Amino acid sequence: MTVPEGSQIRGKSVMVIGGSRGIGAAIVASFAAAGAAVRFTYAGSRDAAEALAEATGAIAIQADAADRDALLASIREAGALDVFVYNAGLLGVGDPLTLDPDAADRLIDVNVRGAYHGSVEAARRMVDGGRIIAIGSVHGDRMPFAGITAYGMSKSALQGLTRGLARDFGARHITVNLVQPGPTDTDMNPADGPLAQQMHDEMAIRRHGTADEVASLVLYLASPPARGITGAMHTIDGGFGA
Numbered sequence: 001m002t003v004p005e006g007s008q009i010r011g012k013s014v015m016v017i018g019g020s021r022g023i024g025a026a027i028v029a030s031f032a033a034a035g036a037a038v039r040f041t042y043a044g045s046r047d048a049a050e051a052l053a054e055a056t057g058a059i060a061i062q063a064d065a066a067d068r069d070a071l072l073a074s075i076r077e078a079g080a081l082d083v084f085v086y087n088a089g090l091l092g093v094g095d096p097l098t099l100d101p102d103a104a105d106r107l108i109d110v111n112v113r114g115a116y117h118g119s120v121e122a123a124r125r126m127v128d129g130g131r132i133i134a135i136g137s138v139h140g141d142r143m144p145f146a147g148i149t150a151y152g153m154s155k156s157a158l159q160g161l162t163r164g165l166a167r168d169f170g171a172r173h174i175t176v177n178l179v180q181p182g183p184t185d186t187d188m189n190p191a192d193g194p195l196a197q198q199m200h201d202e203m204a205i206r207r208h209g210t211a212d213e214v215a216s217l218v219l220y221l222a223s224p225p226a227r228g229i230t231g232a233m234h235t236i237d238g239g240f241g242a
């Protein structure tokens with residue numbers, strides 16, 4: 001992991017929602033390696049969270065992002081934030097005619113409601129010039145397969161959140177950005193999974209991305225040279241959406 005030249009991540013107070021595994025864990029590790037003071041939440045993966053905390057020096061907090069009170073309490077405990085990253089996300093795949101409505105609601109709660117409430121609470125206690133970064137998906141722009149309607153809808157919603165909050169908080173020089181990965185090798189979407197070839201067929205660079213590649217982009221958006229970038233979508237998808 002290379003810290004962007006000229007960055008002043010060291011000493012920054014960073015909060016990552018959903019940081020125990022995958023892309024979130026890479027974001028936690030990258031900020032910690034750059035010298036930030038990092039806190040992260042998780043829902044169910046206690047062992048992974050504790051191992052990551054041990055390895056990086058970050059603080060792990062059990063808080064379900066779908067539980068608004070727990071989410072907001074975890075953010076309030078962090079004090080004045082420089083960087084807030086909303087990474088928590090659930091993937092729901094299936095025919096909407098048969099998809100469990102409760103599963104769809106849970107997906108929307110985690111992917112959208114948590115992102116809204118968490119970002120607003122973070123901004124309340126954020127320093128001027130702070131950074132809000134959410135993790136969306138290329139499926140916010142493009143859905144070349146059936147069966148991902150609720151997921152794609154949730155990630156499109158984050159685009160509206162990003163544009164809106166950039167306007168709401170711009171006077172404080174807080175930037176708000178959305179990172180939109182394509183297929184990325186994690187538990188959610190393993191590079192050797194059954195749909196991998198179908199995904200690679202849609203890509204210009206025919207491989208899964210890595211969580212570290214996504215984390216590098218997040219770190220850049222949190223760094224001083226990115227101070228003028230806001231209200232924007234940053235797709236990192238190997239050309240999946242090209």
Ligand code: NDP
Pocket residue numbers: 017018019020021022023024025041042043044045046063064065066087088089090091110135136137138180181182183184185186187188189
């Ligand atoms: P993983 O399933 O590998 O990891 C998800 C992370 O989110 C875990 O740390 C998990 O914690 C946390 N999380 C999930 N639900 C909650 C919750 N209710 N409260 C708190 N934390 C929660 O997913 P990825 O790393 O692949 O995905 C990370 C983000 O990137 C998601 O928003 C996803 O939609 C997005 N994305 C991923 C892509 C991919 O191909 N992998 C492509 C495009 C976007 P725990 O295990 O403790 O519950």
